[in-house]
Amino acid sequence: MIPSKVKIVEVGPRDGLQNEKEFVPTETKIELVNRLARAGIVNVESTSFVSAKWVPQMSDAAAVMTGIERRPGTIYSVLTPNMRGFEGALESKADEIVIFGAASEAFSQKNINCSIAESIARFEPVAKAAKDAGMRLRGSISCALGCPYQGEVSIESVVDVVERMKALGCDEIDIADTIGVGTPKRTREVMAAVQKVFPRERLSGHFHDTYGQAVGNIYAALLEGIEIYHASVAGLGGCPYAKGATGNVATEDVVYLMNGLGIETGVDLDQLVEIGDFISRAINKPSSSRAGRAILTKKRDGAAACA
Numbered sequence: 001m002i003p004s005k006v007k008i009v010e011v012g013p014r015d016g017l018q019n020e021k022e023f024v025p026t027e028t029k030i031e032l033v034n035r036l037a038r039a040g041i042v043n044v045e046s047t048s049f050v051s052a053k054w055v056p057q058m059s060d061a062a063a064v065m066t067g068i069e070r071r072p073g074t075i076y077s078v079l080t081p082n083m084r085g086f087e088g089a090l091e092s093k094a095d096e097i098v099i100f101g102a103a104s105e106a107f108s109q110k111n112i113n114c115s116i117a118e119s120i121a122r123f124e125p126v127a128k129a130a131k132d133a134g135m136r137l138r139g140s141i142s143c144a145l146g147c148p149y150q151g152e153v154s155i156e157s158v159v160d161v162v163e164r165m166k167a168l169g170c171d172e173i174d175i176a177d178t179i180g181v182g183t184p185k186r187t188r189e190v191m192a193a194v195q196k197v198f199p200r201e202r203l204s205g206h207f208h209d210t211y212g213q214a215v216g217n218i219y220a221a222l223l224e225g226i227e228i229y230h231a232s233v234a235g236l237g238g239c240p241y242a243k244g245a246t247g248n249v250a251t252e253d254v255v256y257l258m259n260g261l262g263i264e265t266g267v268d269l270d271q272l273v274e275i276g277d278f279i280s281r282a283i284n285k286p287s288s289s290r291a292g293r294a295i296l297t298k299k300r301d302g303a304a305a306c307a
């Protein structure tokens with residue numbers, strides 16, 4: 001049954017900005033996180049504690065986490081590939097850490113420089129430390145619907161990594177279509193398979209929109225009862241280790257979809273559209289959100305007509 005309420009996890013400040021070549025000022029990142037939380041986003045993936053050599057854009061992670069306001073009830077998440085990242089997350093009082101692996105061996109090597117099995121071993125102490133510190137733990141599985149290096153990824157290998165992440169104690173697990181190749185049929189099959197081994201209400205869909213399938217895939221995942229969706233305001237982003245991958249599905253488009261379906265998100269679409277405009281101007285790129293652009297145009301034309 002389609003859920004009546006979903007949680008939107010905003011990943012723009014992390015997944016969205018990590019791929020920007022020009023360094024985005026820390027102040028802009030802080031304002032982005034703050035405005036998203038104020039618009040009703042209850043989980044903001046704010047930054048990554050990763051190697052600055054690998055992802056220079058995230059080198060100000062500690063400053064971002066120090067600068068943001070903490071709204072009660074909002075979860076501020078950060079990516080942590082290893083213990084060094086975890087220490088940064090702990091010090092900066094992140095609410096949730098994200099360990100990120102892949103269902104594809106080739107992608108695991110390119111993204112985090114180790115095999116799937118090695119990554120799980122590397123995550124073990126991180127997961128334990130997070131639990132000991134009372135932090136939420138999320139596991140993200142890249143290439144669940146296809147890989148830029150090896151192509152086809154079997155459903156069995158996705159289920160296998162879900163089981164390993166479950167054994168690590170993950171509270172939530174993300175099924176990620178890193179390069180946006182998935183289609184609704186495959187999405188339904190994968191979402192149906194993973195919920196046989198992990199509670200459905202703690203699984204999320206993380207869809208990049210490279211092939212324009214993300215909204216369709218979200219609808220497919222809704223049909224499988226999935227209640228958590230990741231999105232990036234203005235459709236920002238792409239993965240630095242997935243050539244050709246474009247941004248996540250735009251948050252504005254997801255909220256518009258949910259509003260149309262009568263599914264509660266708690267997010268203010270008008271505010272979100274303004275935030276999409278703010279960050280697009282700040283990085284000097286047009287927004288990729290279809291709904292965002294349409295709503296903004298309508299608003300501005302309306303204002304001009306009344307002037």
Ligand code: HMG
Binds near residue numbers: 048049113141178239
């Ligand atoms: P490595 O080179 O194998 O490991 O990197 P290392 O331990 O030899 O470290 C290399 C250097 O990084 C050293 O510095 C370390 O100190 C430093 P040096 O001695 O050479 O000066 N270092 C760190 N610095 C800061 N914070 C840390 C840290 N760890 C090591 N935590 C490593 C391994 C995992 C660190 C590296 O590969 C890395 O940082 N990768 C980042 C990958 C990444 O951020 N990818 C994008 C996010 S994932 C994504 O976008 C997918 C997702 O959206 C889902 C989807 O769509 O699929 C989540």
Ligand code: MG
Binds near residue numbers: 015176178208239248
């Ligand atoms: Mg991603």
